[in-house]
Amino acid sequence: MTSTQTGRWIDDWRPEDPEFWEGGGRRVARRNLVWSIFAEHLGFSVWLIWSVSSALLLQMGFSFSPQQLFLLVALPNLVGSLLRLPYTFAVPRFGGRNWTMISAALLLVPTLLFAVAVQDPGTPYWVFCLIAATAGFGGGNFASSMANINFFYPAARKGAALGLNAAGGNAGVAIIQLLLPVLVGGAGIFGLVQASAGGIHLETAGFVYAGLAICAAVAAYLWMDNLTVATGRPREQLAVVRKRHTWIMAFLYIGTFGSFIGYSAAMPLLIKLNFWVPEPAPLGTGIYFAYFAFLGAAVGSLTRPFGGWLADRYGGARVTLGAFTAMVVFTLGVLWTLTRLTPNPGADPAVATDNQAWFPWFLGFFLLIFAATGIGNGSTYKMIPAIWRREAETTTEAGSPERTAALATATKQSSAALGVIGAVGALGGFLIPLAFSSPWVDDPLSATRGAFVVFTCFYVVCALVTFGVYLRRPSRAAKLAMAGV
Known part of the structure; x- marks a missing residue:
């Protein structure tokens, strides 16, 4: 393995060579994976910082409506999804190490602006919207991080590496939702820290x-290191947008990851608006979101690697179909609990007490949805590199120069596909909180019920697409999706 003397560029990188891999490649890849996980974890935390803080703004003297709060939660997800495509292309342009440095430094913008704005109760709502939008920088980190790590690992190990990288990032959602209330003095934790x-x-x-x-x-x-083999031109990478599988997988990823990030963003407000009121002060009545909101993201993060493992054993399409089937069932369960709730006017302790009895059912079904989204995230993202690699193998002869070139191109294109699919999938994180806000519906609880009806129908469509494209017949599409996954 050789490296240039400036900028930490590695010129010789052959992860598919067993001797190279065992002779030092594995160690270098693992080191880059560790720090990639740290940077991506931090990016996810900043991306979702408004999911928790929006539920605390009212207690700090800000007077925002539920619709305004849900928009604050949704805006970072919109910007983050749009940034994922340029962030993916930034890795071949600038190098994985260099772009990780830049993308981490960009997180100073949303964090410092956030720190300044929340100290002044007179800060206008539109300013909060602009600052919330900059938190989308953290959402873009996922795409560049996944594209970068995809280059470091051999095909047989991509699933585990990408799964760990993604799970480490997803866990940032749970960590911010658990620790932010503690950091700001809004809640205690395990009796060790008091509010x-x-x-x-x-x-x-x-x-x-x-x-x-x-x-x-x-x-x-x-x-961290840059890889010379990871360089490329945007035109080459954009070729993936003409691939049918790019858009099929992007659609499915809206259902899995879009649900994960959207529900993670909205869950604190859903608990606060339906199960808690601020009277009597200072603790209020009902279920306080800070003790439970992080659980969904934690469950979804933990099950994501499990989804990749299941895909190894049973095939990505089968696992993805099972995940969507479970999401349909458990979403209907959440919807059933919502039909038992009384609309919460936000000031009546009796309503919060009545609704509190249904909270265990609500939380239990919601956590099962999160588990299914995590499994689906792992199985869908495991399929992507395998599809491109298998296509390269079926069009070239083993051991030929054409095969070597095709596999190198497949790695670059699958990295680009990870970014495109991740960008489209993350749009669900914007649409879900927006559906819960539903400004055209006066009652927030009715808006929430209607949103879950729509989500259930969408998961049914995703399940039908998965079955029809990849499982209904032994088509070439099915073989590509199942191979190596």
């Missing part, structure tokens, strides 16, 4: 994550 008697200080979270962003940029500078 602050001096009120909530959201700016603390902004400053803490700004410091972590600096740490991620420095870590990438010290311990």
Whole structure:
């Protein structure tokens, strides 16, 4: 293995060569994976910082409606999804190490602006919208991180590496939802830390994550590498948009990852609006979101690698179909619990007490949805590199120069496909909170019920597409999706 003396560029990278891999390639790949996970984890945390803080703004003196709060939650997801495509192309353009440094430094923008804005109750709502939009920088990190790690690992190990990288990032959602209320003094944790008697200080979270962003940029500078083989031209990468499988997998990924990130963003507000009221002060009545909101993201993050493992054993299409079937069943379960709730006006302790009895059912079904989204995320993302590699293998002869060139192109295109599919899939994270806000519906609970009806129908369509394209007959599409997954 050789490397240039400036910029930490590795010129000789052959992960498919067993001798090369065991002779040092594995160690280098693992080191880059570790720091990629750290940077991506931080990006996800910043991306979802508004999912928790929006539920605390009212307690700090801001007077925003439920619709306004859901929009604050949705905006980072919209921007993050749009940024995933350019972030994917940035890896071949600038190098994985270099872009990790840049993308980590960009997180200073949303964190520092957040810290300043929340200290002034007079900050206009439109300013909050702009700052929330900049949190989308963190959402773009996923695409560049996954595209970069895809180059480091051999085909036989891509599933595990991509699964760990994605799960580490997804876990950032759970961590921010668990720790932000503690950092700002809004809640205790396990009896070790008590809620602050001096009120909530959201700016603390902004400053803490700004410091972590600096740490991620420095870590990438010290311990990550660029790969010469990962370079390419955007025109070559954009060729994936003409591939049928790119759009089929993107559609399915809206159902899996879009649901994961959308529900993660909306869950704190759903609990707050339906199961808790602020009276009597200071603790209020009912279920306090800070103790439960992180559980969904945690479950979805933990099951994502499990989805990749199941895909190894049973085939990606079968596992994906099973995930969508489970999502249909469990979403109907959530919908059933919502029909038992009384609309919460936000000030009546009796309503919160009545609804509280249904919370275990609501939470249980919701966590099962999250588990299914995680499994589906793992199985769909496991399929992508395998589809491109299998297509290269079926069009060339083993051991030929054409096969070598085709496999190199397949790796570049599958990395680009990861970005395109991730970008489209993340749009679900914008649409789901927006559906819950439904400004055309006066009652927030009715809006929530209607949204879950729509989501159920969408999951049915996703299941039918998975079955019809990949499982209904032994077509070439099915063989591509099943091979190596």
